[in-house]
Amino acid sequence: MNILFVGDIFGSAGRHIVREHLPHVIETNSVDLLVINGENAAGGFGITPSLAEEIFDMGAHVITTGNHIWDKREIFEYMTVPADSHERGRRVLRPANYAVGTPGFGFYQGELPSGQQYAVMNLQGRVFMSSCDDPFRKADELLSKITAKVILLDIHAETTSEKVALGWYLDGRVTAVMGTHTHIPTADARVLHGGTAFITDVGMSGPYDSVIGVETELVLNRFLTGMPGKFEAAKGNPKMCAALIGCDGATGRAYSVQHLMLGE
Ligand SMILES: [Fe+2]
Numbered sequence: 001m002n003i004l005f006v007g008d009i010f011g012s013a014g015r016h017i018v019r020e021h022l023p024h025v026i027e028t029n030s031v032d033l034l035v036i037n038g039e040n041a042a043g044g045f046g047i048t049p050s051l052a053e054e055i056f057d058m059g060a061h062v063i064t065t066g067n068h069i070w071d072k073r074e075i076f077e078y079m080t081v082p083a084d085s086h087e088r089g090r091r092v093l094r095p096a097n098y099a100v101g102t103p104g105f106g107f108y109q110g111e112l113p114s115g116q117q118y119a120v121m122n123l124q125g126r127v128f129m130s131s132c133d134d135p136f137r138k139a140d141e142l143l144s145k146i147t148a149k150v151i152l153l154d155i156h157a158e159t160t161s162e163k164v165a166l167g168w169y170l171d172g173r174v175t176a177v178m179g180t181h182t183h184i185p186t187a188d189a190r191v192l193h194g195g196t197a198f199i200t201d202v203g204m205s206g207p208y209d210s211v212i213g214v215e216t217e218l219v220l221n222r223f224l225t226g227m228p229g230k231f232e233a234a235k236g237n238p239k240m241c242a243a244l245i246g247c248d249g250a251t252g253r254a255y256s257v258q259h260l261m262l263g264e
């Protein structure tokens with residue numbers, strides 16, 4: 001089976017470029033499972049229920065997120081659904097290693113129309129990020145609850161080392177470990193020895209004439225002066241970044257992974 005994982009959708013430029021390229025990528029690669037990181041869908045900061053609906057309408061089975069998940073308050077209620085629900089709000093994930101009692105869930109297990117079981121997990125790193133529980137031990141805990149063989153993890157983290165370490169830690173236990181958050185794609189997509197597809201960072205789906213999605217002038221001004229200022233999403237040079245994973249649905253082992261960067 002084929003899994004497509006799309007990196008952080010950033011603002012309207014990101015939404016448009018993904019909408020433009022997704023149908024063709026899905027069709028030409030016979031994509032069975034589509035997972036999209038949507039943490040920056042709302043002007044670069046968070047995601048709203050209507051934008052989540054828009055991403056689900058594009059065909060996403062699950063939306064993962066990260067540190068920007070709480071930027072838009074409207075999403076709290078949308079994600080507040082029973083654990084055994086399969087409605088859309090249940091399929092917007094936040095990192096599983098957030099504090100107990102926060103809205104939403106950090107993993108989802110579902111079934112495709114073919115009967116294929118799958119699970120998606122979302123974790124956040126701890127190095128140079130706001131505090132959260134240990135993503136390594138949390139991954140173990142989630143895996144003890146998941147019965148599906150096909151399992152994709154979105155590890156939302158800042159440092160390459162933490163993501164690479166988690167890849168090796170989970171090698172052979174999950175189908176794919178996909179890094180997000182830095183918004184810069186890395187050139188290391190590979191299948192690890194145990195059959196886990198890995199990439200340190202898929203890269204954002206957004207405007208690349210920017211500083212990780214934000215208008216260059218605004219970020220430069222922040223670096224040059226240290227003065228506060230509102231950040232706004234850039235528009236120029238949009239690219240969709242994604243990883244295409246081939247795996248055996250019966251065992252969950254990946255046999256191929258390819259990074260895609262598609263633009264205008
Ligand atoms: Fe992001």
Ligand SMILES: [Fe+2]
Nearest residue numbers: 066067068181
């Ligand atoms: Fe992030």
